[in-house]
Amino acid sequence: MLNHFVQTSEPLSRRLLSKSAFSLSLASLAFFSINTAQSAPSSIEKITIYQGLASVTRALPTSGGGEQTLVFSCLSPFIDQNSLSVQASSGVNIGEISTETLSGEQAAQCQYQADAAVQTKQNSLAEITAELEAARLAKAYLQNLTKVTQISTDGTPSSNARDIEAQAAAVNKRILAIQQRQALAQDELNQLMAGSATSTGTTVTQVSVRTASRTPAAVKLHYQVRGASWEPTYQARLNTNTEQLNITASAIIAQQTGENWSNVPLTLSTVNPNQNTSSRLPRVKRLGLYDESRGKIARSAAPVMEAMPVVVSGEADYAGADQPNRAPLPSFTVSSQNKNGIIEYRLPQRVSIPSDGRRVRTVLDEQSGASKLWLRSTPSIETAAYWYASAPFITPAWVDGSLQLYRDDNYVGQSRYSYQTLKEQGIGFGIDPNILVKEIKDDDKQGDKGVFNRTQTLTTTQAYQFTNQHNKARQLQVLGSEPVSRDDDLKVTVTHTPPVTERNWNDNQGMVAWEFTLPSKQSAVIQSTSQVSYPADKILTGN
Template sequence: MRAYFLTAPVSSDKNYSKKTSKLVLKQLMTPLSLVSLAALSVSPAQAVMSSVEQVTIYQGLASVTRTLPISGKGEQTLIFSCLSPSIDQDSVSVQVLGNVNVGEVSIEALSGEQAAQCQYQGDAKVQAQQATLADINAELEAARLAKAYLQNLTKVTQISTDGTLANNARDLETQAASINKRILNIQQRQARAQDILNQLMAGSLTSTSNSVTQVSVRTASRMPSSVKLHYQVRGAGWEPTYQARLNTESKQLSITASAVIAQQTGENWTNVPVTLSTINPNQNTTSQLPRVPLLSLYEERQNELVRYTPAAMEATPVVVSARDSYSGGESATNTAPLPSFTVNSQNKNGITEYRLPQRISIPSDGRRVRTVIDEQSGNSKLWLRSTPSVEQTAYWYASAPFLTPAWVDGSLQLYRDDNYVGQSRYSYQSLKEQGIGFGVDPNMLVKQLTDEDKQGDKGVFNRLQTLTTKQAYQFTNQHNRGMRLQVLSAQPVSRDDSIKVIATHTPPVTKQDWNDSKGIVAWEFDLPSKQSQVVQSTYQISYPADKKLNTN
């Protein structure tokens, strides 16, 4: 770029001075915008930033593909700058398009000032405002340079005794006053632009990092092409969250699957294509060998029985955002089609990939970005379930025949008749077998009638003793319609041949060992509106008189 420097004319020829002054005065009387700013300042060369071509997010890490163009011919070194400090260096690979030779690939960590320069490089708004401020600064510098030139020219004309030049000098002073006003106006615009830039940088999506990674790739080509850089970086992940909505009147059930994405890799991913994968890269990749039993004799000893209660899975709290429906006032023929956000899912031998149709921005500050990835709906079977020996109440349940094993376990938000009733855990196997619970039904009344244990007498010649347990519960349907009711109860199970159990159920149970659960029995029946039903169980347990009964 050429640089132009303005100097005051020096000549002993008065006619030359007159012509020069008039020429300069004519130029300065034109708008200042006609003065080439490029002639007054030199713009520094800008480094080419690599573009993110694809981001695939797993659990705990992400795979990133970036692209840089190869311009020109011959040998050159491409620099992928401002990359995450958490890059797995062993995962770095380079792919070229066309007839391009690749030499060495250099990976280095940069810190200090070089890392600070990357701080706001990925923020489009900050970059645009920086460019605006640079233009204003260049315009201000040009105005100041023109003012200095006018001041020098005025001094030259004042030395001359020619009257015409004196008049020109007064005109130059008038033009200088106009430029002063212009400089003041530019300074005000500069202050406003700087304030906007400060606000953008304060609320920028970019996170500050003390270090960055830079990858240099040496190439040689005969024509323009491009280089792709692939690498993996930790600090990114996604988790599924689900919303189940049940309409108890129409028996319609819909489940919406969403992905909550967050990352703190040190890179800002702005307007990038994203694919979500259900695979967990932290899992084992090889199977274990069987354990060979080594046999030996030992003295028999009494082992203590240890009761183990599995810890309840705590559902991860997730911010729930409602999806608002949109109804356009104009006909479809008069408006452009709305963009589709339908996710393309693909199952690859047990690995499900969700390719988002829209580009999204995921800043590196840990904030959670949520997007819908799938939705299923259909007719459902409804029933009420009660386990009166544990809790004397009934719960709404619904079947979901459209459940898919491709959905990963996650938090499940529950809505019944457009009311939020709580949250559970989405687990395909469990929900497929037991159904989806939708909270307490206050219109099904459960009352305990009998719950007693009776110990039999031990005689002198009696080798057995007995324990009789009797339980009875009443269920009353307060709904204005008939309801399907399922009652679960636990029947004692003998683990010793010397313990005998005789069970009597009234009415007879519908299922023994419900859902392959040993000892759980179930009644299933339709209970008409405003009607009651009693279920009763009697268990007679006999065991040796010289033993104590362990009910664990």
């Protein structure tokens, strides 16, 4: 009996290895079968993001073996079901389209399906688990073999038994090492899943499409989903020595649609789908006459309002530019297209945007060139002067957004990018402490009203001094105002010293502007005197 166990234990290492490999193969095969049994996620061919919603195009292949039902699984619960449409190439017949909402375990399985990093880590963890199970099986086998060997030798020490115990000890060490790798892989997976968690809650949408075809083809599903948006943001950098201005336009993208968008082609559109799609009709007065004899009013029929039009936009499929075989570096230059006032920005690279609200930023455009610099002061409001720069290269294609301002590589604050305003008034870059502004006179004098005096007057005088402490001359623009009469009995006379350069500045009635060069280390004074006369029996009003 002892000889039998000794003989069978001689090829023990080889047999254990074979057993472990067999167990590992079974575990790996089971894992592979589970994954392939799941519905294959559809590929995203195009996403266009608007303000507050996104238009998504997905695709699934047909086998071409006749009738087949395609299942677009793990879609957002916020899909606008009225926007669903299906397209396919010729030769594919499309039948009914059904939509259902899934919850519970089915929704949980979808949560990380589109996250490639999570899937990779899950595969790695499954392999480690299979390896651990195989090692535990080998340990159990060795334990049983050791017990049988000890019983067979009637307590007599045996080199074969000691050899088995040594192998068992080695298996124990291997199990410990595998458990440590498993714990580390599980922690990494937990971190990934925490970082890519979606906002789907407990529901997802599933769309089933009945098809029939004789050859393999692709079926595309189009839909709109809320929870996605993008906003423009700008950075303006001014060099006051070279008088160069650079403006960078970027887009900040975020989405909480419930779908994790991984490595997808993206287009940003400036159109706002929430705005009115048609103009309003004018009001028509319906007149009638009261008939006293009948005691009632003749009424006309209420006008029939036209139905709001349904706007359907068809967009070409995304087609990335052909890349050369030996490109030194990928280009991230965004292409733009103006479609009669609607600007589309198409990103050349594929991007990943999880559905957790994180903000993804990408550069859309960049413009730079020579700028005209000046210092502007409105001393009646604030005794200070501000840097300003013209931007002749700005474009109305850029939509309004926040504007970060840098002067000589220093962040000076933020403003608002508005094409019309910046084109007319320039871009402000903060206070210049080297231009000193001082108020030297601000007097109001009320004229006396006598018994025989039928008018009264109000005289106002304002004067300000500007001092240039720069080492070079600076162009200065001073904005002021003068009273505007809205009554024929109210007379206004204004004297400016020196004379103003422009009245009704930028088409603003009553605003005036002085523009002049202020030499280095010198001062200049501007004075305005206004006289208002009006009947003594009236009260002067206005701001």
